[in-house]
Amino acid sequence: MLARAKAWLADRRAPLVLALLAVLLLLPTLGTGAIMDDHAHRMSFHPTFERPGGPRGDWDLFRFLEDDPAALVYLRDRGMWPWWTVDGSKLAFLRPLASLWHALDYRAWPEVHWLMHAESVLLFAATAFFVGHLYRRLLGATAAAGLATLIFAVDDAHSMVITWIANRHAILSTFFGVLALLAHDRARRDGWKPGVYLAPLALLGAMFSGESGIGALAYLFAHALFLDHAPFRSRVAALVPHVGAVAMWFAAYKLGGYGAAGGAFYIDPLGQMGEFARAMATRLPILLAGQMAAPPADVGMVWPRGELGSLVVICLVVLLVVGGGIFAVLRRDRNAAFFAVGMTLSLVPACAVIPGDRLLLFSGIGGAGLVASMLAASRAHLGRLARVYVGGVAAFLVLLHVVLAPLLLPLRAWSTGSMLHGYTERAIASMPRGDVVSGKTLVVVSAPDSVxxxxxxxxxxxxxxxLPSLLRVLSTVVRGTLEVERKDERTLSVTLSAGYFDEVTAAVFRDPDKAKFSVGDRVAVDGMVAEIVSLTEDGTLPEQIDFRFDRSLDDPSMVWVSWEKDRFVEFVVPEVGERRALPVVPYQVAIGG
Incomplete structure (x- = not known):
């Protein structure tokens, strides 16, 4: 039976069959509907849509806020960006190819979400197919190549990036990146001349689909180090067109005013080098452990902000144990070195974002290749204890990547999409609407996230x-306690025991470690002033904030809501002097219903 499985994995049809298997496992995503940013993307194509500092056309969908102080003041005053958004904020990504694809969707069939999901699934299947051919070029027509394709195609870590329509840019970047690797490898090892031109063009396609396309350059560099046997000067010369392609993208990126500033959720690696280096020290181990074994990188999204060090230690231990087993059998394998270095370097730019499994698509090429190579390698040269150790690591990796992953992929793809869709729809359905909010100030005392x-x-x-004339989100909270007190006719004081900005998405708009508040600091927006009253015990985050409005809290022009359990509910404004505790709902409970 094992011999037949190996023969099947080595068959030339394996990449196609495994790509089709991925389609089959991902069919549940077709019914998951729109989630989060999908609604915002559709909004960008509405005839009445206007957002200062936003998209400049169908090709520019991911420009959320350019470096425009007047636009920021307007958005913060209206409440489209929260009151705590720091001055100098910018959030704009150059993804024209992905944007144009979304433009086709939202202009041609804006409500046919199953078709949009099908497009993403088929794009991933095509990516897995070409990744399979890359493995066959590097590892030969072997069971290891087929096993690597299987591991990549059924990796449950890919569930979110495929389920979320707005995240299609990452799949498109990986698709073009794999084509660049295939063309470059054929050009260098087979003398295929068209590859000299097609590889840099494909790399441009990857970069202009999404900045994650830089991951392809990581593998091209690793290819030159370990797989290209030409003289050193020839290898360097072969990389020049690729560096030129990235330079073209970078010039367009900078001239177009793209990048991120102000927040901690996204960090500009070149514009915020110090912050990026510090973030990489914690984020890279989390991403590597999530790619190779456990825990999932998604844990980094929900781990308490002040306790990330303990998660990093756990991840480093896992990497040491698993990496030791892999190194024991593959330390002289140049393909393994290519996979390991390409995987690791491709994750460096991913450290610009708070860790999550959705960032592991490009790294999965090297991760799957490395795991498959380890499982297929001979252990005859090892001593008895080493064989036991390596065998234990191998069994663990088989359990994770071969047994559990194909079972978890459809489950995670469906459950993640369904829960987030349900969360979004409950929020929409439970929020007051129509004449109740038209032209008024909508005040959200608490929400599970900032978006x-x-x-x-x-x-x-x-x-x-x-629409309301003004929107005010006072706080986002998912742990600790929440208390409100009406201090006078116009002032509501909100106290969070865990501190403001402890909730992870709040960092999209402000880096609490860099743009710190002090007691007495005030932020004024149209019709409201937020004043910091006290800080948490460690002095890092605001704990109590007074929100003073320009009118009575009972004024009929103000509509009040807060989050309870799985939806928004009416918030009854307290009497003057009244203090009240509100429920704090963990994010997993909020989205799970």
Whole structure:
């Protein structure tokens, strides 16, 4: 039976069959609907849509806020960006190819979400197919090549990036990146002349699909180090067109005003080099452990902000144990070195974002190749104890990547999409709407994340529903306690025991470690002033903030809501002097319903 399995994995049809297997496992995503940014993307194509500092055309969908102080003041005053958004904020990504694909979707069939999901699934299947051919070029027509393709195609870590329509740019970048690697390898090892031109063009396609395309350059560099046997000067010369392609993209990126600034969720590696280096020290081990074994990188999204050091230690231990087993059998294998270095370097730019499994697509090429090579390698040269150790690591990797992954992929793809879709729809359905909010100030005392209210607003725009004149999200909270007190006719004081900005998405708009608040600091927006009253015990985050409005909290022009369990509910404004505790809902409970 094992011999037949090896023969099948080595068959030339394996990449196609395994790509089709991925399609089959991902069919549950077709019914998961729109989530989060999907509503905002559709909003960008609405005839009445206007957002200062936003997209400049169909090709520019991922420009959320350019470096425009006037635009930031307007968005913060209106509440489209929260009151704590730091001055100098910018969030804009150059992804024209992915943007144009979304433009086709939202202009031609804006409500046919199953078709958009099908497009992403088929794109991933095509990517897996070409990744399979890359393995066959590097590892030969072997069972190891087929096993690597299987591991990549059924990796449950890919579930989120495929399920989330707005994340299609990452799949498209990987698709073009794999084509660049294939063309470059054929050009260098087979003398295929078209590859000299096609590889840099494909790399340009990867970069202009999404900045994660830089991961392809990591593998091209690793290829020159370990797989290209030409003289050193020839190898360097072969990389020059690729460096030129990245330089072209970088010039367009900078001239177009793209990049990220102000927040900690996204970090500009070149514009914020110090912050990026510090973030990489914690994020890279989390991403590597999530790629190779456990825990999933998604844990980095929910791990308590002040305790990331313990998660990093866990990840380093896992990497030491698993890496030791792999190194024991593959330390002289140049293909393994290519996979390991390409995987690791491709994750360096991914450290610009808070860790998550959705960042592991490019690294999965090297990760799957490395695991498959280890499982297929001979252990005859090892001593008895070493064989036991390596055998234990191998069994663990088989359990994770071969047994559990294909079972978890459809489950995670469906459950993640369904839960986030349900979370989004419950938020939309439970929020007051129509004449109740039209032209008024909508105040959200608490929410589970910093973007869900904007998602509701986007859905209203898509449905041509009446809009509030101002939007005020006072706090986002998922742990600790939440207390409110009405200090006077116009002032509501909100106290979070875990501190403001402890919730991870709040860092999209402000880096709490860099742009710190002090007691007495004030932030003024149209109709409201937020004043810092106290800080948490460690002095790092605001704990109590007074929100003073320009009118009575009972004024009929103000509509109040807060989050309870799995939806928004009416918030009854306290009497003057009244203090009240509100429920704090962990994010997993909020999205799970």
């Amino acid at each position: 869900i209210v904007n998602t509701v607003l986007a859905s209203w725009i898509n449905e041509n529903a009446p």
